[in-house]
Amino acid sequence: MGFQTGFIQRRVEDAVRLCQKHDACRFLGFLDSAEIIEAKRTVEKYKVKHRFFAGYPDGERMVLGVFPDWCEPEDSLFPISPITAVFRKGEMLSHRDFLGALMSLGIERETVGDILPGDGFAVFFVLKDISPFILTQLDMVGKTGVKLSEGLPMGLPLGQGFLEISKSIASERLDCVVAALCNTGRSKAAELIKTGLVSVNSLPAEKLTKQVSSGDKISIRGKGKYLIQSVDDRSKRGRIILKARKYL
Incomplete structure (x- = not known):
């Protein structure tokens, strides 16, 4: 079990307070996608420099770093x-x-x-x-x-490849895209998003109406990770052609 929502808010507020009081970096995590949403909501209420980082690009569980104004939130600073x-x-x-x-x-x-x-x-x-x-x-x-x-003497494990996906969708809205990627209805896709199971570019998505763009990386817990290659083409009926890769 991770942190509870109220506890996340208090911990983030403590991190901000201590960062400002001591003019030093403070960290919280690792956080899962739902906890990241709550931490993001809380930390953005304050005018402080912050960043979420998993230890490598495109990770899911992340540490929140809160930084003084003079400090750049570099990878090496995260514990x-x-x-x-x-x-x-x-x-x-x-x-x-x-x-x-x-x-x-x-x-x-x-x-x-x-x-x-x-x-x-x-x-x-x-x-x-x-x-x-x-x-x-x-x-x-x-x-x-x-x-x-x-350390990483062997680098990161390589995936076993990817599966090409091509679907027609009505809109670039996130719920439409998630429904297509998961072969499910929009109501189920909306539930996945609302419960914090969907991340876009390593940050949890909160809005069903978020517009998805080419190059976005979408992670759906329990379903997989996807790279959006294109949402630019149109079918003869005017629907958007979604092209994506699912990493295996």
Whole structure:
């Protein structure tokens, strides 16, 4: 379980207050998509420099950073450590396998960010203060032995490819696009958006009417990640031709 909504608001307000009082950076997270929405609403009420970052581009679980006016919110300032886990190729270790192994160490969910499984290795992101503990305590994921190292010596795991998608839609509205990508109705798409399960360009989407553009990256929890290639062409009937890639 992540932070509760009221707790998120109080924590963000505390971070802003401490940042202004001590003229120093403050951080909160990792946050899931619903928590990011609440944190974003709260922090934008204040005239402070802030940024959300997952530890790598296009991540889902993010840390909120609040910064003094003099400070540029660079990647290196965030208290995030990537950890690479190497294991025998051919072993099928999933996101759930790694999350279960990490939680069995007794650490809090909010200390763990995204988990990216691959063939023979995986990368996961954690808060820096918990990294030494994980590096010394985690050597098995399920029944598979893993060797951990801090950093990205092997880079990020590559996806297994992508699926080309071409659909006709009535509008570039986000609910129309999500409905097409998920092969579902607009009411179901609206529910996914309203419950914080849809992110656009790494930030949770709140408005059904948000206009989707070419190049946007859309993540739908439980459904997948998509790159919008084009919403410019029209069919003979005047409908928009949506072209996208779903990452596998």
